[in-house]
Amino acid sequence: MLEFRTQGYNGxxxxxxxxxxxxxxxxxxxxxxLVGNGRLYILGLTPNGIVAEKHFDTQDSLFDTSWSxxxxxxxxxxxxxxxxxxxxxxxxxxxxxxxSEHAREVFSVHWNLVSKDTFLSSSWDxxxxxxxxxxxxxxTTLPTHSCxxxxxxxxxSPSILSSVSSDSHLRIFDLRTPASAANHLTLNVPIxxxxxxxxxxxxPVGIAxxxxxxxxxxxxxxxxxxxxxxxxVIRTFDIRAPGQGPLAVLPGHEYAVRRLTWSPHLxxxxxxxxxxxxxxxxxxxxxxxxxxxxxxxxxQNMMNGGGREMGRMGRHxxxxxxxxxxxxxxxxxxxxxxxxxxxxxxDARGIMQ
Amino acid sequence: xxxxxxxxxxxxxxxxxxxxxxxxxRTAKGKQALLEKNPDDIVxxxxxxxxxxxxxxxxxxxxxxxxxxxxxxxxxxxxSGIDPNLVEDIAVGAVLAPGGGAxxxxxxxxxxxxxxxSSAKSINRQCSSSLQAxxxxxxxxxxxxxDIGIGAGAESMSLNYGPQAVSEFSELLEGHKExxxxxxxxxxxxxxxxxxxxxxxxxxDAFAAHSFQKAVEAQKKGLFDEEIVPLKVKWTDPKTDxxxxxxVSKDDGVRQGITAESLGKIRPAFxxxxxxxxxxxxxxxxxxxxxxxxxxxxxxRIGQKIIGKFVQxxxxxxxxxxxxxxxxxxxxxxxxxxxxxxxxxxxxxxNEAFASQCLYCIKELGIPMEKINPxxxxxxxxxxxxxxxxxxxxTLLTELRRTGQKIGVTSMCVGTGMGMxxxxxxx
Numbered sequence: 001m002l003e004f005r006t007q008g009y010n011g012x013x014x015x016x017x018x019x020x021x022x023x024x025x026x027x028x029x030x031x032x033x034l035v036g037n038g039r040l041y042i043l044g045l046t047p048n049g050i051v052a053e054k055h056f057d058t059q060d061s062l063f064d065t066s067w068s069x070x071x072x073x074x075x076x077x078x079x080x081x082x083x084x085x086x087x088x089x090x091x092x093x094x095x096x097x098x099x100s101e102h103a104r105e106v107f108s109v110h111w112n113l114v115s116k117d118t119f120l121s122s123s124w125d126x127x128x129x130x131x132x133x134x135x136x137x138x139x140t141t142l143p144t145h146s147c148x149x150x151x152x153x154x155x156x157s158p159s160i161l162s163s164v165s166s167d168s169h170l171r172i173f174d175l176r177t178p179a180s181a182a183n184h185l186t187l188n189v190p191i192x193x194x195x196x197x198x199x200x201x202x203x204p205v206g207i208a209x210x211x212x213x214x215x216x217x218x219x220x221x222x223x224x225x226x227x228x229x230x231x232x233v234i235r236t237f238d239i240r241a242p243g244q245g246p247l248a249v250l251p252g253h254e255y256a257v258r259r260l261t262w263s264p265h266l267x268x269x270x271x272x273x274x275x276x277x278x279x280x281x282x283x284x285x286x287x288x289x290x291x292x293x294x295x296x297x298x299x300q301n302m303m304n305g306g307g308r309e310m311g312r313m314g315r316h317x318x319x320x321x322x323x324x325x326x327x328x329x330x331x332x333x334x335x336x337x338x339x340x341x342x343x344x345x346x347d348a349r350g351i352m353q
Numbered sequence: 354x355x356x357x358x359x360x361x362x363x364x365x366x367x368x369x370x371x372x373x374x375x376x377x378x379r380t381a382k383g384k385q386a387l388l389e390k391n392p393d394d395i396v397x398x399x400x401x402x403x404x405x406x407x408x409x410x411x412x413x414x415x416x417x418x419x420x421x422x423x424x425x426x427x428x429x430x431x432x433s434g435i436d437p438n439l440v441e442d443i444a445v446g447a448v449l450a451p452g453g454g455a456x457x458x459x460x461x462x463x464x465x466x467x468x469x470x471s472s473a474k475s476i477n478r479q480c481s482s483s484l485q486a487x488x489x490x491x492x493x494x495x496x497x498x499x500d501i502g503i504g505a506g507a508e509s510m511s512l513n514y515g516p517q518a519v520s521e522f523s524e525l526l527e528g529h530k531e532x533x534x535x536x537x538x539x540x541x542x543x544x545x546x547x548x549x550x551x552x553x554x555x556x557x558d559a560f561a562a563h564s565f566q567k568a569v570e571a572q573k574k575g576l577f578d579e580e581i582v583p584l585k586v587k588w589t590d591p592k593t594d595x596x597x598x599x600x601v602s603k604d605d606g607v608r609q610g611i612t613a614e615s616l617g618k619i620r621p622a623f624x625x626x627x628x629x630x631x632x633x634x635x636x637x638x639x640x641x642x643x644x645x646x647x648x649x650x651x652x653x654r655i656g657q658k659i660i661g662k663f664v665q666x667x668x669x670x671x672x673x674x675x676x677x678x679x680x681x682x683x684x685x686x687x688x689x690x691x692x693x694x695x696x697x698x699x700x701x702x703x704n705e706a707f708a709s710q711c712l713y714c715i716k717e718l719g720i721p722m723e724k725i726n727p728x729x730x731x732x733x734x735x736x737x738x739x740x741x742x743x744x745x746x747x748t749l750l751t752e753l754r755r756t757g758q759k760i761g762v763t764s765m766c767v768g769t770g771m772g773m774x775x776x777x778x779x780x
Contacts (some may be wrong), residue, residue, distance in 0.1 A: 035364040059365075080367070105367070124370075126389065145390035147370075167391035188392065209393060213372065230374050256374040275375055302547075 001315065002345040004050035007211040009039045011261075011337030013064045014322040021071035021328035022046070023053075024345070026337050029061035038062030040077050042089055043347065056087050056095070066109045068133070069116040076119060078106035084121045086133055092315075101138055108150045110131055115158035122151035128163055130175070142173050142183050149213045149229075156222035162239075165229050168192050168209030172239055177295060189237060191227050193245045195305070207231065214260045220267035226284070228257035234272060236284050236305070248305035258321045265331035271348065273320035279313040279336050281348050311351035317338050360690035369692075382692025387664055388759060392650040394431055395491040396780070398657035399433035400747035401425065403584050405604045405735040408510040408637030412601035415511070416586045419448055419457035421641035422507035426465030428582035429503065429643045433657060437466050439518040440645075441499035444489045446482025446506040447739035449513035450766060453477055458507065473593040477739070480706065480765050481668070481773035482506060483642060484742025485635050488666040488775065490646050500651050505643040507739035514637060534673040535769040539706070540623040540634070542674045547709035554628035557615040557708035559634035561732045564705055565611035568729025572607055574734035576728055576755065580747040606636045633708040638735025642743035659780050661750040665691045666775040677710025679772025680764040681717040687762070687774040698776075699758035702745040706767035714766075727752055741765055746777065753779030 009028035017023035022045040030036035038058040044051050061080035069072035073089040073252035074096070082102035085095035104124035111119045118139065122128045128151045129138040146167035154160040159175040192209045210231040218224035218236075224247075228234040232253045235246035255275035263269035268287035273279050283305025318340035325348075326333035334351035369383055398572070403421050406412040413421060422445060445458040453475040462473045478485040481589035483506025490502035519536065526532045534542075571577060590597060611632070621627035622634075643667055645657075652659050667687035671678050680703050688695065701724050705711045715725055728748060731741065745763035753761050764774035 034367045035360055080363075124385075133560060147385070149390065166386070171393065190392070209391070213374065230376075258374075 001089065002045065002050050004043055004052070004343040006039070006041060006337070006341045006343060008172070008341070010318075010339040010341060011320050011343060012062060012141070014337040015065055015075075015324050016065055016326050016333045017067050017072065017336060018069060018327065019067075021326060022302055023032065023101060024335050024343070025052075025065045025067060026070045026322070026343055027062040027065040027076050028127060029063070029080070031074070033061040033063065033080065036061065038077070038079065040065060040075070040087060041169050043343065044141065050343065050345065054089055056093065063105065064108045066111050066119065069111045076111065078090065078109045078121060078140055080105045082106060082122040082123065082125070084109060084131065097133065099131060099136075099138070102127065108152070110152045111157045112153045112158055112257075114153070120153060120161060122148040122163055126165075128161070128173070140175065140184075142185070144171060144338050147211075149211070150215050152215065152217060154217050155219055156217070156314060162217065162225055164191070164212035164215045164229065166211040168212055170212065170215065170225065170227055170237060187242050189239075189242045191229075191235060191246075192231070194293040195245045195249055203239070209341050213256060213258055216260045216262050216270075218262050218267060219264050221286070226260050226270055228260050228272060230256045232256060232274075234260060234270065234282060246305070248286070250282050250284070250307050250309070252280065253278070258319065261292050261324055263331070264325050264327045271323050271325060271334060273323040273336055273338070275319045277314065277318060277320060279316070279320055281310045283307055283310055309353050311348070313344075313346060313348075313351055315344055316329050316342065317344075356487065382696045384693060384760070387691060387693065387776070390649065390780075392648070393495075394648045394649040394662045395494055396648055396651050396652050396659045396662045397644055397646060397746065397750060397777075398659055399429050399435070400643075400660065400743070400750050401428055401580055401582050402642035402740070402744045402747050404601050404639050404737045405579055405638045405640035405737055405740070405744070406551055406601060407606045407735065408514060408639060410591070411511070411605045411639060412588060412599060413511065413584075413586060413639035414504060414508065415589050416639065417457070417512065417642065418447060418454060418507040418509040418639075419461040420586070421509065421584070421639065422458060422505060423461040424584040425463045425505065425507070425582060425641040425643040426462060426467070426503075429645055430466055432624065433645050435501070435645060435657065436655075437471065438468050439501050439655065440471045440503060440762070441469060442490060442493060442502040443467070443471060443585040444476050444502070444504050445473065445739075446476050446478070446484070446486040446742060446769070447502075447508055448477055448479055448482055449508060449510065449518045449631060449738065450475070451513070461507075462676035478668075478771070478773070479768040480704065480736070480738050481742050481767045481771070482739040482761060484666070484765070484773055484775055485668075485746070486644065487644050487663065487743060488745060491663045494646060494648055494730055498734075501645075501647040503643055503645055504743055505641065506737075506743040507641040508737035508739040509639045510637045510737055511639050531673060537674060539676065539768060540629060543634075543709055544623045544629050546626045546677050546713070547707075550709075550713050552628070552712050555617070556712060557616065557628055557633045558659065560708045560712050562611050562613040562616055564708075564726065564729045564732040565608060567727060568604070568607045568733035569609055570667040571728035576752070577604065580751045606735045607729070607733050624635065629707055629709060633732060635704070635706050635735070635736035637729035638737040640735070640737040640740045642740050642747060644743050644746050648652060659752065660777045661777050663774040664778060666773065668771060668773045671770045671772060673770035676770045677707060677713060677766050677769060678717070679766030679770070680704075680774060681714040681772070683772030683774040684714075684718055684762060687776055690778050693776065698760050698762050699724065700727060700732075700749060700753055700761040701725050702749045702761065702763040704736065704741050704745070706736060706766050708732060714721055742773070749777060750779050751753045
């Protein structure tokens with residue numbers, strides 16, 4: 001396990017470069033992101049451990065970052081002052097571009113993985129904005145009317161994106177739909193819907209809505225999205241059957257789940273980071289095929305859709321807020337960051353059982 | 354400095370957001386969370402009322418409560434455009450109606466065009482009956498028992514007010530001190546409370562006169578027109594005993610030219626050295642009001658125009674003799690439940706049962722006077738007991754919308770010692 005200290009700054013997000021296996025970006029904030037400056041670290045993984053290649057300071061807290069998919073030196077930040085900034089590793093000190101349209105804290109930024117020429121941001125002001133890095137103003141604004149903690153483009157389509165927000169709903173927008181009163185909203189799935197009752201198990205009871213904080217598109221199955229949040233439960237949804245309720249329900253975290261990410265290598269593996277100071281690796285049960293007769297008899301397995309926790313990493317000593325997989329090399333390397341001012345780089349295979 | 358305070362507020366908001374994450378399955382609180390629009394919000398798509406008229410001599414003196422309710426229902430169906438077949442339950446607050454009015458109100462719903470499948474009930478929580486009716490419907494929607502419902506109120510104090518409204522207490526109840534206090538007349542106990550809390554008559558008269566002046570002004574500007582449904586009723590002229598058909602379109606208890614000085618000349622009603630009189634207490638009145646409630650997702654699905662949402666309500670008991678402090682007890686509870694500060698509320702509709710008790714509550718809560726009952730209150734246009742709760746909703750939401758403000762609270766003291774309060778957001 002490799003370690004780096006973000007002295008004086010509490011981590012909020014960590015992202016591996018999509019171009020280099022040795023480069024990591026960390027968005028961090030002074031004073032736990034409540035008040036004060038933000039700092040964007042560009043870290044290099046070297047034979048001598050993790051070194052800070054560069055850092056950028058910002059006036060307000062930083063809550064998220066996303067690497068450009070088209071330029072290996074550029075990356076975005078999500079700012080507490082409502083700004084979205086584009087930094088270039090080769091340009092010292094200041095961002096090459098800054099956009100201030102959001103009325104409140106920006107919580108997520110995400111680059112379009114398919115067309116690579118647009119990116120999005122989501123904010124506490126209840127909107128998602130779509131941007132072109134070369135344009136001074138946003139292209140489109142999609143209202144959610146609810147503090148939107150996370151929005152992300154589909155890795156399979158340039159015009160489909162999803163969001164989760166504090167109203168406990170997963171929304172899917174399709175930018176190809178005609179501009180209308182619906183603002184490109186094509187699906188609005190209540191996350192707290194209980195799973196469909198299955199044979200042999202008691203009908204699930206209703207669950208209160210709770211804030212959804214994170215989500216991620218599966219990299220192999222183009223209709224599967226995982227969500228998680230304040231109710232501590234990870235769920236997966238198939239957007240082809242939104243009325244069906246969650247496919248997999250994965251309870252286990254002891255506090256709210258702050259970040260979720262699907263493995264870039266294995267279609268059923270998820271990694272989560274939580275306020276309970278752990279990162280956990282999960283399988284949603286989909287890679288096991290049809291559950292066997294024995295598994296069918298276990299009511300617990302029925303409820304969970306066959307998924308389970310495969311292992312946990314408990315080395316952080318404060319809330320874990322960011323986690324990401326390395327896309328290159330052996331298929332278990334990942335990085336995590338949290339409020340303990342640390343970035344940890346570790347191999348998930350070491351904890352999976 | 355201003356920047357500093359802005360920063361502090363922002364830090365506080367970020368901190369409360371994180372603490373919400375840690376609180377487990379508990380929905381976010383505070384002003385920001387309140388203003389969010391969620392698909393499972395309970396929203397209001399129509400809130401209206403009949404005029405409120407003077408008991409015994411006003412426009413509705415010969416009209417039954419159920420007939421007033423019938424008028425409100427018909428107008429609600431017409432104005433909202435709701436398909437009556439979609440309304441699953443109707444709750445009607447009423448205090449004085451014999452038998453709670455349950456039979457007549459169900460009949461009024463049927464006569465107004467609701468199908469037999471729309472159920473109806475009556476509710477009596479004294480002066481907060483129709484707020485309770487709205488809250489009951491909202492809770493039934495929230496729990497999934499129904500999808501669409503109406504909270505309403507109807508009262509004819511002209512026909513039903515009097516000694517017959519309360520039966521004699523048994524020896525058992527008379528023998529228990531606090532229980533026996535439930536029977537003490539409102540005026541008498543409010544007089545005692547005004548004395549105990551030290552609310553001088555001059556302040557009460559000034560407050561009452563201001564209520565009249567605000568109502569006159571609002572009437573002049575037509576600020577009640579949106580919430581009021583004119584009603585055609587039969588009315589017997591007391592001079593000629595001739596029965597006529599008249600259209601009532603205005604609150605007829607509102608009087609021009611009332612000042613603190615003119616009220617100062619009226620003799621106290623309940624004690625020789627007292628401070629309470631007809632001019633600084635609520636009027637005896639007739640009227641009806643109705644509020645159409647459903648989930649936001651339902652409203653969007655069936656194309657109903659959303660005018661506001663119901664957020665949360667509270668009910669608290671207080672000593673029966675201190676009935677008037679009810680709002681001061683219930684409001685902090687509802688603010689705590691919603692995470693609001695007193696400053697976050699734009700308009701307060703606090704029922705003016707008596708100027709004395711309303712003033713006490715305002716002082717106790719530290720509410721600026723200009724945010725209280727901006728169109729006047731029960732002292733100016735009346736307090737038809739079971740109607741007031743639903744009446745306040747229509748008054749509040751129209752004024753919030755007109756002035757571009759957002760958050761409002763309705764509250765009232767409740768006979769026998771209770772207070773009720775509710776938070777609403779205009780959209």
